[in-house]
Amino acid sequence: MKKILLAIDDGHFPEGAFRFARTINEMEAITLCGVFLPELDFSEDINYTSVFIPLIENYAASSIQQSLQTFQDLCDQYNIHHIEHHDMKEDALKVLRKESLFADLLLLSSEKFYADLLYGPGGFLGSALHQSACPLIAVPENAAFPESVILTYDGSASSVFAIKSFAALFPKLCELKTMLLYGNAHDAPLPDASGIQELVQQHFPNVTTTAINTIPEKYFSTWLNDIPNPIVVSGAYGRSLLSRIFRRSFVEDTLRAHQVPVFIAHR
Numbered sequence: 001m002k003k004i005l006l007a008i009d010d011g012h013f014p015e016g017a018f019r020f021a022r023t024i025n026e027m028e029a030i031t032l033c034g035v036f037l038p039e040l041d042f043s044e045d046i047n048y049t050s051v052f053i054p055l056i057e058n059y060a061a062s063s064i065q066q067s068l069q070t071f072q073d074l075c076d077q078y079n080i081h082h083i084e085h086h087d088m089k090e091d092a093l094k095v096l097r098k099e100s101l102f103a104d105l106l107l108l109s110s111e112k113f114y115a116d117l118l119y120g121p122g123g124f125l126g127s128a129l130h131q132s133a134c135p136l137i138a139v140p141e142n143a144a145f146p147e148s149v150i151l152t153y154d155g156s157a158s159s160v161f162a163i164k165s166f167a168a169l170f171p172k173l174c175e176l177k178t179m180l181l182y183g184n185a186h187d188a189p190l191p192d193a194s195g196i197q198e199l200v201q202q203h204f205p206n207v208t209t210t211a212i213n214t215i216p217e218k219y220f221s222t223w224l225n226d227i228p229n230p231i232v233v234s235g236a237y238g239r240s241l242l243s244r245i246f247r248r249s250f251v252e253d254t255l256r257a258h259q260v261p262v263f264i265a266h267r
Contacts, residue, residue, distance in 0.1 A: 001028075001029055001030060001031055001081070002024075002028075002030045002031070002104040002105065002169070003030070003031045003033060003102070003103045003104050003105075004021055004024070004030050004031070004032055004033065004103065004104060004105045004106075004107060005033050005035050005096075005099055005100065005103045005105065005106040005107065005134075006018060006021055006032055006033065006034050006035065006071070006107050007035050007037060007096060007106065007107065007108050007109075008034055008035065008036050008037060008067050008071065009037045009038070009092065013067050013070050013071070014107070014108070014109035014139075014141070015109070015141055016109040016139045016140055016141035016142065016143055017107040017108065017109030017137075017139045018071075018074060018109075019145070020107060020109070020137065020139050020143075020145060020261065021080070021107055022074075022078050022080065023145045024170075025078065025079075025080045027172050028172075029081065030080065030081070031081045031082065031083065032075060032080050032081070032082045032083075033082070033083050033084070033085060033099070033103065034068070034071045034082065034083070034084045034085070035085050035086070035095060035096065035099050036064055036067060036068065036084065036085070036086035037092040037095060037096070038091065038092050064086065068084060068086075071084065072084075085099060093131065096131075096132065097131050097132070097133060100132045100133040100134040100136075101133040101134070103134050104134060104135075104169065105134060105135055105136065105137065105169060106132050106134055106135070106136035106137070107136070107137050107139060108136060108137070108138050108139065109138070109139035109140065109141055132264075134265075135162075135165050135166070135169065135263065135264065135265035136263075136264055136265075137231070137261050137262065137263050137264075138261065138262045138264070139261045140259065140260070140261065143229075143259070143260060143261050144229040145229070146173060146176065146229055146230060146231035146261060147176060147177075147228045147229040147230075148176050148177045148178065148179070148227055148228050148229060148230045148231075149166075149173060149174070149176050149177070149178040149179070149204070149230065149231055149233060150178075150179050150181050150227070150230045150231070150232045150233065151163050151166075151178060151179065151180045151181065151200065151204070151207075151233045152181050152182075152183075152212075152232060152233060152234045152235075153180055153181070153182045153183075153190075153191075153196055154182065154183050154191070155182075155191025155192060156235060157235075157267065158235035158266050158267060159234070159235035160196065160199070160235070161235055161265060161266070161267050162233055162234055162235035162263070162264065162265040162266070163199070163200065163203075163233060163235075164199070165265035166233045166263055166265070167203040167204070171203075173231070174203045174204050174205075175205065175206070176206065177206045177228075178200075178204040178206055178207040178208070179207070179208055179209070179210055179227070179230075180196070180197075180200055180204075180207055180208070180209045180210070181210050181211075181212050182196075182209065182210075182211060182212065183211070183212040190209065190211075197209070224259060224260065225259070229260070230260050231260060231261045231262070231263055232260055232261070232262045232263065233263045234262060234263070234264050235264070235265060235266055
């Protein structure tokens with residue numbers, strides 16, 4: 001039974017992430033751990049430390065109780081084994097970093113988390129993506145459960161690690177229609193083609209391979225919209241070969257578009 005963390009910030013219950021967890025539980029029983037976080041403060045001079053308001057000073061008892069009751073009621077309604085954690089002495093990022101050490105997966109979903117991307121990688125979501133000790137999925141609130149998979153690959157060990165992590169966590173999703181989307185400098189062929197294709201074919205029986213270079217940047221969002229409810233799998237949040245193909249980080253752009261779930265795992 002997998003232990004999955006559901007991050008719940010003050011006053012914002014993550015309905016999208018909960019629906020995602022509920023569907024996973026229908027596929028195989030999980031333990032869902034509700035991690036209740038302090039209020040997030042998005043100030044003008046936001047950075048890795050100022051984003052958090054200390055929990056002991058600002059956490060409204062009524063707010064946490066409402067979210068806790070919602071979490072318990074929904075878990076009972078959908079027959080999900082659940083536990084709750086809330087640390088009254090630490091800031092949100094420290095809580096998530098510690099909790100993620102002892103979990104198989106972290107789910108993040110809140111309009112507030114996504115709004116934080118406006119402040120760049122120094123905000124809460126960017127920090128969580130970089131520092132999580134387990135794989136995570138950023139789930140838009142209105143996203144449908146995946147019906148297809150996009151594996152991003154740039155020849156790095158990090159991208160291979162993410163693909164293997166996704167396959168280990170979600171063997172049933174590996175049966176979906178899958179695209180291996182690769183990027184390389186100077187229009188070079190698929191890096192280590194025989195190795196990555198051999199690996200992917202063992203886990204993803206319905207896989208095709210596409211070069212990201214063949215998709216014009218200005219049409220990328222339209223291209224992504226034409227794929228039926230995908231989940232994007234990535235080994236890095238930041239600049240890599242994939243991100244240099246486009247002007248900004250491939251994963252950051254996908255997150256900012258707020259269209260599809262993004263699975264991120266890094267070593």
